[in-house]
Amino acid sequence: MRILVIGAVAAGTSAAAKARRNDENAEIVIYEKDHDISYSGCGLPYYIGGEVEDISQLTPRNPKFFKKKYNIDVLVRHEVLQLDTEQKALTVKNLQTGDVFIDHYDKLIIATGALPSVPQIKGIHQKNVFHLRNVQNARDIKAFIQNNKPKKAVIAGTGFIGFEMLENLMAEGIETTLIEIQNKITPNLDEDVATYLENILSKKNITIMKNTAIIEILDDKVILDKGTELDCDMVIMATGVKPNVSLAKTAGIEIGITGAIKVNDKMQTNIKDVYACGDCIETFSLITGKPVYQPLGSTANKTGRIAGDTLTGGSLAYKGNLGTGIYKLFDLTIASTGLTETEAIAEGYEIAICHNIKPDKPKYFNGEEMLIKAIADKDTQRLLGVQIIGFEGVDKRIDVFVTLITYGAKVDELFHLDLAYAPPYSTTKDPVHYTGMILD
Numbered sequence: 001m002r003i004l005v006i007g008a009v010a011a012g013t014s015a016a017a018k019a020r021r022n023d024e025n026a027e028i029v030i031y032e033k034d035h036d037i038s039y040s041g042c043g044l045p046y047y048i049g050g051e052v053e054d055i056s057q058l059t060p061r062n063p064k065f066f067k068k069k070y071n072i073d074v075l076v077r078h079e080v081l082q083l084d085t086e087q088k089a090l091t092v093k094n095l096q097t098g099d100v101f102i103d104h105y106d107k108l109i110i111a112t113g114a115l116p117s118v119p120q121i122k123g124i125h126q127k128n129v130f131h132l133r134n135v136q137n138a139r140d141i142k143a144f145i146q147n148n149k150p151k152k153a154v155i156a157g158t159g160f161i162g163f164e165m166l167e168n169l170m171a172e173g174i175e176t177t178l179i180e181i182q183n184k185i186t187p188n189l190d191e192d193v194a195t196y197l198e199n200i201l202s203k204k205n206i207t208i209m210k211n212t213a214i215i216e217i218l219d220d221k222v223i224l225d226k227g228t229e230l231d232c233d234m235v236i237m238a239t240g241v242k243p244n245v246s247l248a249k250t251a252g253i254e255i256g257i258t259g260a261i262k263v264n265d266k267m268q269t270n271i272k273d274v275y276a277c278g279d280c281i282e283t284f285s286l287i288t289g290k291p292v293y294q295p296l297g298s299t300a301n302k303t304g305r306i307a308g309d310t311l312t313g314g315s316l317a318y319k320g321n322l323g324t325g326i327y328k329l330f331d332l333t334i335a336s337t338g339l340t341e342t343e344a345i346a347e348g349y350e351i352a353i354c355h356n357i358k359p360d361k362p363k364y365f366n367g368e369e370m371l372i373k374a375i376a377d378k379d380t381q382r383l384l385g386v387q388i389i390g391f392e393g394v395d396k397r398i399d400v401f402v403t404l405i406t407y408g409a410k411v412d413e414l415f416h417l418d419l420a421y422a423p424p425y426s427t428t429k430d431p432v433h434y435t436g437m438i439l440d
């Protein structure tokens with residue numbers, strides 16, 4: 001069996017590795033148009049800020065590694081130009097030599113990921129304007145900072161990449177302003193939680209301009225839609241991503257309602273022997289069962305593994321997303337999972353909500369305030385979603401909530417959880433217990 005994979009970052013390499021584990025004899029080839037493979041995109045902001053000193057720490061694997069460990073051929077700087085599902089053929093261009101050739105598959109995995117969604121504003125192609133999607137983008141941003149010593153930056157977008165870049169540009173001593181086109185920051189939080197975060201950030205002297213769009217970028221400033229101008233030496237567009245589906249779409253592969261490739265829970269597309277995984281696919285909500293586009297590394301790895309398993313005869317099946325996310329912002333951690341209040345109402349749930357503000361540890365262990373907003377379904381008493389902002393232990397609490405939501409816990413069950421307690425970590429009744437007690 002000859003398995004071809006398009007894309008060699010999180011999903012494509014997970015799929016190929018799982019296929020190899022299941023099938024010792026298959027020929028497995030990955031085509032990747034980029035130079036870097038199997039890297040940690042999530043670590044890129046920390047390379048820019050200097051916490052990760054050497055970019056090779058984020059790109060620990062190369063084609064030799066895949067050949068030696070898995071007997072998988074990874075052909076970098078090879079772009080797949082066309083897919084013919086009738087002939088089971090790919091047209092591939094070797095970007096180094098310019099040669100174009102045809103390769104045939106028995107099974108194909110599309111793992112073409114996502115592309116930055118950058119608005120086409122005047123000046124967007126200037127040398128001081130960047131987005132951060134891959135290793136080369138990170139190298140370019142780092143080189144610009146080293147060579148040009150920018151003093152002021154503007155970041156468009158207040159999702160996790162915008163905030164991670166804020167922290168890391170500030171670590172480089174660059175005065176940074178965030179611009180947000182919406183009337184609230186950060187998409188995964190409800191307005192009240194977003195305001196709570198904004199208040200903390202304003203105490204840290206972070207400038208965020210909401211309801212504002214950049215209309216033009218110049219060498220030394222941006223022009224905003226309100227007619228004002230902001231001095232700045234560099235701009236980061238952190239305005240989201242879109243699924244990279246043009247190859248699949250042209251080949252007749254079905255695209256779902258979210259604009260990403262439609263797959264079933266085994267990562268099969270509508271075309272026989274063609275599978276897709278990672279940031280190019282839509283998955284479904286664990287809560288509502290409806291299609292969602294939630295491009296995350298955690299999901300890309302999982303869906304990649306399932307694709308590799310399915311095409312080698314395995315029985316893994318996807319169980320759905322909660323869209324769980326977490327990020328660090330200075331000494332804060334922001335996390336969310338499941339439905340927001342706004343989403344739950346839009347889905348027609350009659351909801352109960354709580355805003356639980358408690359210390360994460362006792363005062364004598366320097367406990368600090370943690371906000372947990374939880375949303376539950378009044379009818380079934382089930383938890384639907386949680387948002388947390390705090391200083392320590394946010395990661396632990398969000399994952400407890402993820403587990404509870406995944407297994408359909410009811411709010412009165414939270415109090416009875418036998419959670420770990422010792423003063424350096426928690427309070428005798430944990431903030432998770434209190435959340436259940438308030439909601440019940």
Ligand code: FAD
Pocket residue numbers: 006007008009010011012031032033034040041042043044045078079080081111112113114115132133134161244247277278279280295296297298299300326
């Ligand atoms: P991609 O990483 O997009 O890889 C797709 C690959 O396919 C690309 O290398 C592309 O060159 C190749 N390709 C596309 N078309 C072709 C073609 N025609 N021929 C050949 N090759 C092709 N996720 C989290 O869960 N947690 C985080 O903290 C987090 N932080 C992040 C921080 C940053 C700055 C970024 C950029 C992302 C972050 N993510 C995070 C998201 C995570 O990195 C992605 O979800 C993950 O990389 C998706 O993997 P993928 O393999 O599906 O797609």
